[in-house]
Amino acid sequence: MxxxxxxxxxxxxxxxxxxxxxxxxxxxxxxxxxxxxxxxxxxxxxxxxxxxxxxxxxxxxxxxxxxxxxxxxxxxxxxxxxxxxxxxxxxxxxxxxxxxxxxxxxxxxxxxxxxxxxxxxxxxxxxxxxxxxxxxxxxxxxxxxxxxxxxxxxxxxxxxxxxxxxxxxxxxxxxxxxxxxxxxxxxxxxxxxxxxxxxxxxxxxxxxxxxxxxxxxxxxxxPLLLGTDGTKMSKSRANSVPLGATPDETARLIKGATTDADRHITYDPDARPGVSSLVLLAALCLERDPHEVAAEIGTGGAAALKRTVTDAVNSHLAPVRARRAEYAADxxxxxxxxxxxxxxxxxxxxxxxxxxxxxxxxxx
Structure with missing residues (x-):
């Protein structure tokens, strides 16, 4: 970022x-x-x-x-x-x-x-x-x-x-x-x-x-990123996405994240904290404005939002994970x-x- x-x-x-x-x-x-x-x-x-x-x-x-x-x-x-x-x-x-x-x-x-x-x-x-x-x-x-x-x-x-x-x-x-x-x-x-x-x-x-x-x-x-349960992301609350997670593990964790019933995705941290935290996570990984990311997803709903977030996180962390694996071997x-x-x-x-x-x- x-x-x-x-x-x-x-x-x-x-x-x-x-x-x-x-x-x-x-x-x-x-x-x-x-x-x-x-x-x-x-x-x-x-x-x-x-x-x-x-x-x-x-x-x-x-x-x-x-x-x-x-x-x-x-x-x-x-x-x-x-x-x-x-x-x-x-x-x-x-x-x-x-x-x-x-x-x-x-x-x-x-x-x-x-x-x-x-x-x-x-x-x-x-x-x-x-x-x-x-x-x-x-x-x-x-x-x-x-x-x-x-x-x-x-x-x-x-x-x-x-x-x-x-x-x-x-x-x-x-x-x-x-x-x-x-x-x-x-x-x-x-x-x-x-x-x-x-x-x-x-x-x-x-x-x-x-x-x-x-x-x-x-x-x-x-800004604060929420955990997958909609509360503060924390190691002790088992609601986080670890940096060392595999791409598949990351996808599974994000898929289970809390959202809401409104299919139209917006960035509104006060009114829609769970959805907005996911939008923000994608925006941080993509180095873009969260309002723009939300607008692109539009009426795609939670499924499209989570796919966007998963792809953004896995792409952003790919080089970090590669370096981590190299160090783990030594x-x-x-x-x-x-x-x-x-x-x-x-x-x-x-x-x-x-x-x-x-x-x-x-x-x-």
Whole structure:
């Protein structure tokens, strides 16, 4: 998806809602201009939890943007957050399999190990050691009222909420600040987490001296893609179309997607969310305006819509799937990418922890 296509779809959505941009959106737009003008000033921290296959929502929501930022010349750190799997799960099942899957998707989509650093939580002890001093800078009340923590608790599959769940936002702050990330690509729902990271950085600097930047949010320009059941596309809800799916699997999943009884296909996200999400998916893959795609399908109904979407997705992902298969045939190389990334992340984390110790006076 090109930047022009994203902008066009975003402009369409903005026109439809006719709402004024929020302060966070204005700051993000200004940040985007600076990123393009001087990418070398910035370091991005982003990542995923290895809890299942990445899907089309990830692809258009975050993954494409990581590659774009990397190609601009921004220093990109991509975290495989294996420790965070334990926040809402009793055990980290299939962790190795899912980690390999993330690596395969990253490489197939264009993450370049020579320009981006891919690493995992559990391999970087100094990063995790930052959690202790950072926890001393926030109150229990601040953690308890974090909206993302509340949502995670509400959807937790554990019989009881672990203490790790409450530390999740502070652990995320350590993820961002260990490498002195100053840009974090997020959706609107992640803004409270990032605000807590900014709070941790500010309080540490005020108490111990200037060590950390206060990272800014780069808001995603990609509209939300719904899952096949009409709710938010999610690995845990079994309603997604995985990037690693075969063409036949993709066709089967899209065929079962929720639509409505109106045969005339239109793009109207508020009134027809299921239909509109499918139209949008086709438009993103075809790099076209969703209204044009809907108009071409016309009175073809849900069957014609789903055929259009299936063909668009399979065509768009064909080269990605081919590269993924090539990498899957050489897992020794794929895992070496993670080892090299872990080495760099460790060096960065240890240097930051050394600064923290000196600032706090714990080294004599």
């Amino acid at each position: 090109t930047a022009a296509t994203t902008a066009a779809i975003s402009t369409t959505a903005a026109t439809a809602t006719a709402t004024a941009p929020t302060p966070a959106e204005l700051r993000s737009a200004e940040l985007e201009r600076h990123l393009v003008q001087d990418p070398g000033r910035f370091r991005v921290l982003t990542g995923d939890r290895p809890t299942g296959p990445l899907h089309l929502g990830h692809y258009f929501g975050t993954l494409n943007n990581r590659v774009r930022l990397q190609n601009l010349g921004v220093d990109v750190f991509v975290l495989i957050a294996d420790y965070q799997v334990l926040t809402d799960r009793d055990t980290a099942e299939r962790l190795g399999e899912y980690t390999d899957g993330l690596l395969l998707d990253y490489l197939a989509l264009g993450i370049d190990p020579a320009r981006s650093t891919v690493f995992n939580h559990s391999a970087v002890p100094a990063l995790n050691q930052l959690l202790l001093p950072f926890l001393s800078l926030v109150s229990v009340a601040e953690l308890g009222r974090n909206p993302t923590v509340k949502d995670e608790i509400a959807h937790s599959r554990q019989s009881a909420v672990s203490g790790l769940m409450y530390t999740y936002p502070v652990h995320q702050a350590a993820d961002i600040l260990f490498c002195k990330g100053n840009v974090v690509p997020v959706g609107q729902d992640q803004l409270p987490h990032l605000e807590l990271t900014r709070t941790v950085a500010r309080r540490f600097n005020e108490r111990y001296g200037n060590v950390f930047p206060e990272p800014d949010a780069l808001l995603s320009a990609a 897992l020794t190389y794929v895992r070496s990418v993670l080892r090299a990334g872990n080495e760099r992340a460790n060096a960065v984390a240890e240097a930051t922890l050394e600064e923290v110790r000196e600032a706090m006076g714990t080294i004599r």
